[in-house]
Amino acid sequence: MANSILLIEDDVAIAEMVRDHLKKDGLTVRHAPDGEAALRLFAEDSYDLILLDLMLPGVDGMEVLRRVRSTSTVPVLILSAKDSDVEKALGLGFGADDYLAKPFSLIELSARVKAILRRATHYASTPAANVESPILHIHELTLYPEEHLVTKQGQPLNLTAKELLILKLLMSHPKRAFSKEQIYRSVWNDAYYDDVNAIQVHISRLREKIEDDPANPRYIKTVWGIGYKMGDF
Structure with missing residues (x-):
C-alpha cells in the first residue's frame, strides 16, 4: 500500500x-x-x-x-x-x-x-525490547525512557520527541562530547544534511525547558569546535 x-x-x-x-x-x-x-x-x-x-x-x-x-x-x-x-x-x-x-x-x-x-x-x-531501558538521572533531571517522560525536581517537562531523544543521548553518555553530525545521525537515524541550524534550534529549545538560566547552561554544555555534552555535577 x-x-x-x-x-x-x-x-x-x-x-x-x-x-x-x-x-x-x-x-x-x-x-x-x-x-x-x-x-x-x-x-x-x-x-x-x-x-x-x-x-x-x-x-x-x-x-x-x-x-x-x-x-x-x-x-x-x-x-x-x-x-x-x-x-x-x-x-x-x-x-x-x-x-x-x-x-x-x-x-x-x-x-x-x-x-x-x-x-x-x-x-x-520494531518490537519493544524485553529489557526495560534504565531510568537516567543527572542532578535535578530524571528521564524515564519507557514513559517518554522527563522531570525536573519531580515536575514533568513538556519536551518534543526530538528534544527527548537528544537529551537521552547526552544523559546516556554524560562524559562524552557529541558533534552535531553525531547527534543528527543518532536522533534522526539518517544521513547528515549539514543543516546545523536544525541541531542548534533543538538544543536552544531544550535549554529553555531544562535550564534555570538558558544563557548560562549547566546541563547541556557547548564544547567549542566539537558540539555538546552534559555538564558535570
Missing part, C-alpha cells in the same frame, strides 16, 4: 510540481491550498507524512502544526521560504520533524521524504 502524504501549499505551481514528483516515487498525495482545507482533510483521513508550508492564507502554517500536534504524532516536514532561525525555532519547537527551505531541489525533497517515511516505518515495526 502506498504511503499517503498531505501536501499543504498555497502556491499551485509548487504544489503541482511536488505532487507530480512524489507520485513518480509511488506515493499518494492529497493537496490542501490553505490551512482550513488542510485541517479538514486531516480530520477526514490518516496520513503517513505532512508537507507543510508556513505562509498560508487564513489559518497559517504554525496554527495548522499546533492543531495537528494536539492530536497526532504524524511526521511533519516544513517547506517554507521563511528561512530564518526564528521560523526554524518556531517550526521545530512546535514539533515538526524536519525543515526544508525554499527554493529546494526535488531530489533533496525526495530524499527527505523517503528518510522520514523509512524512520517512521522502522519505529512502527
Whole structure:
C-alpha cells in the first residue's frame, strides 16, 4: 500500500510540481491550498507524512502544526521560504520533524521524504525490547525512557520527541562530547544534511525547558569546535 502524504501549499505551481514528483516515487498525495482545507482533510483521513508550508492564507502554517500536534504524532516536514532561525525555532519547537527551505531541489525533497517515511516505518515495526531501558538521572533531571517522560525536581517537562531523544543521548553518555553530525545521525537515524541550524534550534529549545538560566547552561554544555555534552555535577 502506498504511503499517503498531505501536501499543504498555497502556491499551485509548487504544489503541482511536488505532487507530480512524489507520485513518480509511488506515493499518494492529497493537496490542501490553505490551512482550513488542510485541517479538514486531516480530520477526514490518516496520513503517513505532512508537507507543510508556513505562509498560508487564513489559518497559517504554525496554527495548522499546533492543531495537528494536539492530536497526532504524524511526521511533519516544513517547506517554507521563511528561512530564518526564528521560523526554524518556531517550526521545530512546535514539533515538526524536519525543515526544508525554499527554493529546494526535488531530489533533496525526495530524499527527505523517503528518510522520514523509512524512520517512521522502522519505529512502527520494531518490537519493544524485553529489557526495560534504565531510568537516567543527572542532578535535578530524571528521564524515564519507557514513559517518554522527563522531570525536573519531580515536575514533568513538556519536551518534543526530538528534544527527548537528544537529551537521552547526552544523559546516556554524560562524559562524552557529541558533534552535531553525531547527534543528527543518532536522533534522526539518517544521513547528515549539514543543516546545523536544525541541531542548534533543538538544543536552544531544550535549554529553555531544562535550564534555570538558558544563557548560562549547566546541563547541556557547548564544547567549542566539537558540539555538546552534559555538564558535570
